[in-house]
Amino acid sequence: MADLNTRLKEAQDVAANPKKMMAQYLKAGKKVVGCMAMYTPEPIVHASGMIPMGLWGGQVEQKVVKTYMPAFACPIMQSCLELGLRGSYEGLSAAVIPTLCDVFRCVTQDWNVAIDIPVIPLTYPQHRQLEESIAFLVSELETVKGKLEKICGHAITDDAINASIDLYNQHAAAMRTFAKVANDHLDVITPEVRHAVFKSALFMERGEHLALMNDIIEGLKALPVYKHTGKKVVLTGITAEPDDFLAALSGNGVAVVADDLGQEMRQYRTEMPAGANPLERIARQWQNRTGDPLAHSPTNERGEMLVEMVKENGADGVIVCLMKFCDPEEYDFPLIHGSLKEAGVPTLSLDIDQQPNKYEQAKNRVQAFVEML
């Protein structure tokens, strides 16, 4: 087993250089398929033998995208489109884009006309409680599968998808274990390192990342438990990056002990259940998601869920990482803030952007928040 530091360094390197990862896979003769935030049926891509590669934008100045979108579209969608327009995604065989919000609807269309990489759109049902939503989503997934088969040039079998789903479930379990184990080692797993470990999963073949995670978990377990004396928080939002933003936390001695981030734990907290039909297994995962701003629930249990997360992980407060112009998150804020206030949990809301930014203000606000805690 490689040593913990080497493996953590590897995760950080991958998280910081997705393009290098894509180049490596392409060089190895693999096809790579872009999987745009937040949810795409990655196991189908994986089962095809192609590499699913997360598209989560990046810190990039928005220039060309201005001919497609106004400035008040959410930064993650803008930067994905900007990077696509600039040619940064050259090498992808396709991009799977879900229509999870209003801007997403438009991105499937803008991408289709503006970028020379085929789009594979899919619509997730929002009326998820109805059993017929499963048949609908399975049909969407069949369409996605058909389009992927044309790209990879062969049929994607049920057995292969089931095997990939099992691998993804195993990996999700490892990520959950990591999140728990990390809390005993907050000296090593700083907010920046924790984020890099989660983010690296988006750019690595799932089996390779599982091996990486197993090493990291084993490495951490072998260390003596560290008692963190600073404050502990739960993060919620779409993403909590870049590192400059996270430095506002670590610089104030704040550790992240749990998260409800789209880019991080939301990816892993709901497994794909057992079953014979692999597409139905993927559909049921969507049906079973809870506390998610992009998956409508009549009870919207996100606030209560965050209160539980705070209790379970001994956190002192919650930081809402509010992706600018993300209306699903913005609508949830008053509700989750209400639940947190009622439970006496201090909450701080900070804006997340994807334009090169200085997070001095965030630093000061976190400092004031810590003093208040």
Add this chain to the structure above:
Amino acid sequence: MSEQTAAAEAAKKPKRPIAKSLQMCNDTLAKLYADTNAAKARGEKIGWSTSIFPQEIAESMGLCVVYPENHSAGISARKQSEEFLQHAEGPLEYNNDICAYAKVNLGYMDILEVPGNNMPLPDFVLVANNICNQVTKWFGNIAKVNNVPMFMLDTVFNYDTEVTESRVKFMRAQLDALIKNLSAYTGKKFDEDKFKEVMDISIRNCELWIEANERLAHTPSPLSGFDLFNYMACMVCFRGKKETTAILEQLILEIDEHIKNGTSTYSGEQNYRIYWDGIACWPHLSHNLRTMRKYGMNVVATAYVRAWALDYKSGDLDGMAEAYSTTAGNNMPLETQVQRRSDALIKFKCDGMLYHMNRSCKVMDCMQYEVQRRVEEKTGVPFTSFDGDQSDYRNYSEAQFETRLEAFAEMMKVRKEGMRNG
């Protein structure tokens, strides 16, 4: 022109008598709110609904339903939105970024008092996300805060031009569930015959709405295009009622009278025929109108013509599901959006296309630039756009609107002259 000068000018002019059809429409709207308040007072369950929801179901059950989009638009047009916007963004902690119809409504929901029509709190909400995904969140919050059920028709975005069979099946199942669950929750019986009758009325009303709108293809247009904004309650709030049939028939009579006499409610020369793209800029309608009039621009076509083109046969629930999925451009792909606009530009013989870059409506905005380019490429009709908002008066600049329209008039003039000179 400053606001004061404009107001003084307007004060000098004698007011045009209100058309009979508009009076009927206003009375029907006032009655809808009064009936809803009375029903609530009697202890009946009342609902709040999105604008392109299959109202046929609730209407046939005799339920009273009001429409927050219509309510917010009214508040904004009457320049009463300030209090509600401030309340939503202040104590209620809603972000400035969200849809301003929602901000006004969520603010209103906590205050419940405005001069004009008032809505009682809902006992249930009805949501169709064909207009946008944001309504799912907005009405979801209404349901959560009031602890009431949300009945939803998820029209699942069509990224391709055809509605797939799987979509129709899913939506049909939702309609069936909706009928059953709404009836069980409200205690109102669902009657097949009554449902069919309401469908018949609704189909007729949608036809009449299109007919009235299409009369504006006449040259010169018999109406000032903004006049039709005043009748939108017919489609939004009482699409399934017989009163709407009477209102729209009356409106068509009045329009035909203008056509016969060669008159129009638009005062002055109609130099340019305009397609208005997007929702009305309710807080600044009068400024929009005054500025357009300066150049003889009249709106002869809007997306509202097509918004309730609910093409289904009475009794056909599958067809109804499909119709609710396709009628709103926001639920359709770029290709369809371009085609619908291009067809309308030709049909209504438009000289220009004016796009409202509506700060409230990302689903319209984030495809708009490409729509603009493609529609112009397809039709040769010049366009301009302006920044505005359907309900938040702060997101608008009179100076920008005036400058844009000045250049727009010049573009259309050059093109018209070019066409005249071959």
